[in-house]
Amino acid sequence: MENLLTHIQEKLNAKFAEAIVSASQEKDFPVFTVKRESIHEVLAFLRDEKDLGFGFLTTMCGLNYPDNKGKELGVMYQLHNLPKNLRVRLKTFFPVNDPTIATVTDLFLTANWMERQEYDFYGIIFKGHPNLKRILNMDEMTYHPMRKEYPLEDGTREDKNDTMFGR
Amino acid sequence: MTELVKPKIEIVPSPAGHEGPGFFATSLDKAVGMARKNSLWPLPFATSCCGIEFMATMASHYDLGRFGAERLSFSPRQADLLMVMGTIAKKMGPILRQVYEQMAEPKWVLSMGACASSGGIFDTYSVLQGIDRIIPVDVYIPGCPPRPEQVLDGILQIQKLAASESIRRRDTDEYKEMLEKYGME
Numbered sequence: 001m002e003n004l005l006t007h008i009q010e011k012l013n014a015k016f017a018e019a020i021v022s023a024s025q026e027k028d029f030p031v032f033t034v035k036r037e038s039i040h041e042v043l044a045f046l047r048d049e050k051d052l053g054f055g056f057l058t059t060m061c062g063l064n065y066p067d068n069k070g071k072e073l074g075v076m077y078q079l080h081n082l083p084k085n086l087r088v089r090l091k092t093f094f095p096v097n098d099p100t101i102a103t104v105t106d107l108f109l110t111a112n113w114m115e116r117q118e119y120d121f122y123g124i125i126f127k128g129h130p131n132l133k134r135i136l137n138m139d140e141m142t143y144h145p146m147r148k149e150y151p152l153e154d155g156t157r158e159d160k161n162d163t164m165f166g167r
Numbered sequence: 168m169t170e171l172v173k174p175k176i177e178i179v180p181s182p183a184g185h186e187g188p189g190f191f192a193t194s195l196d197k198a199v200g201m202a203r204k205n206s207l208w209p210l211p212f213a214t215s216c217c218g219i220e221f222m223a224t225m226a227s228h229y230d231l232g233r234f235g236a237e238r239l240s241f242s243p244r245q246a247d248l249l250m251v252m253g254t255i256a257k258k259m260g261p262i263l264r265q266v267y268e269q270m271a272e273p274k275w276v277l278s279m280g281a282c283a284s285s286g287g288i289f290d291t292y293s294v295l296q297g298i299d300r301i302i303p304v305d306v307y308i309p310g311c312p313p314r315p316e317q318v319l320d321g322i323l324q325i326q327k328l329a330a331s332e333s334i335r336r337r338d339t340d341e342y343k344e345m346l347e348k349y350g351m352e
Contacts, residue, residue: 137293138258145292153290 004028004086011052016042017132031089039075039092040102046079046088054079054088060115061090062122066148072096073122077104083132103128121146175300179205196334202313203247203273205235207322210270212263214253217280219313221252224315234322243269248304248325254282255295256321267302268351275325278304278317281311305344 009023009029019038024031034042046054055081063074071093079088084162103126112142115126116135123144126132134141143150182201184193209231213221225231225239240246243266243288255263267276278298281287286296298304305328308321336342346352 136258150291150292154286154292154296155295157286157290157296 008032008046008052011049012045015045019152029087029089030143031091033091033093036092036094036101037078039077039090040091040104040107043077043079043104044107046090047137049089051057052081053083054081054086056080056082057104057110058087060111060118062124062146063093063119065093066096068093073099073124075101075124076119099103099123100125100127105129107111120144120146123147177301184234199334200330204326206238206250207234207236207275207325207329208238208246208321209236209248209250209277210239210240210243210266212249212251212266214255215282216261217252220312220315221250221279221318224318231313231319231322234319235325236322240349243267244271246270247274247329248322249258249274249276250277251283251298253280254287254289255298256293256295257295260295260301263298264301273329273332273334275305275328276302277306277321277325278331279308279321280313281309285307287311301349303349 005023005025012020012032016034016038019035019042021033021035036052036126046052058078060075060077060082063076064072066072073090073096076089080086080089092101099122101124103115105115105126107126112130113135115129116132118124119126119132120134120137121144133139139147179201181191182193182197184191184197211218212220223229225237231237236248243249247272249267251263268272278284282289282294283298286294288311289295295301306321307316308322310317333339
């Protein structure tokens with residue numbers, strides 16, 4: 001394929017001109033930012049369209065940029081076309097006080113545990129997920145620790161302080 | 168002809184007591200302590216790199232069997248010594264506590280390495296900052312990870328405890344008070 005970015009961009013623009021916020025090339029990855037409302041359709045299109053065939057969800061992860069007002073939280077998806085060895089990355093952002101997004105477990109079964117992880121660490125609610133509960137942290141945990149508003153350190157210690165770590 | 172020099176074989180010395188022709192008398196505490204000390208059954212609770220170091224301690228070069236502790240018990244019911252080796256995540260905490268509670272008296276706990284003893288470098292929301300927050304610990308081994316010699320030293324410290332403790336340790340007020348502090352009966 002001559003230029004993967006323009007190829008995918010043309011395809012997406014023809015169908016979802018409204019939904020694509022930005023498109024760029026980061027190293028060897030075409031990266032698209034998509035509106036939250038359309039993420040499910042776009043992923044389904046990338047998977048099912050004959051010319052594209054991104055049939056494998058390699059990974060996904062949560063994003064947290066507390067300074068981007070109205071777009072504090074986000075989700076990143078990374079897709080792989082295994083027969084042609086092509087990759088694409090999608091991002092979507094939404095406000096922290098409305099952390100909901102459609103599940104993609106109906107498209108990719110592998111999204112089940114990954115969405116649970118995003119819920120566990122970022123508190124992102126995946127609407128339609130069959131079993132949205134914590135997966136790695138203990139169930140008693142009352143917050144979502146990878147959000148930057150929470151400290152990384154264990155808050156219960158008194159004998160470890162900054163001077164011991166040269167901070 | 169050269170004289171054959173036999174190596175001197177050291178066996179466990181008998182405890183202090185009264186000896187005469189055909190009899191030996193000592194207190195039951197001391198005899199039981201000697202027996203316990205020299206046949207500790209460790210339960211390895213190995214979660215990370217300290218566990219690898221423990222494997223070296225068990226293997227032929229360092230050979231924990233020389234100290235009578237080569238029989239690992241993977242059932243808490245039969246174990247005397249709980250060896251906690253490695254990072255204990257907070258989610259693992261209740262499991263570790265359950266293992267400790269399932270062990271029969273007498274029981275000792277050895278905390279190996281910086282992570283088990285204090286959380287180590289993992290000063291983070293997901294890691295238990297020292298197992299002594301949930302179970303009582305008898306001996307701490309420092310190091311990240313400790314060398315097998317240090318583990319052997321720790322086992323010898325446990326042996327000292329096992330040899331000198333009263334066989335009715337669990338009936339003492341101090342022991343009950345300590346368990347109560349941890350919310351155990």
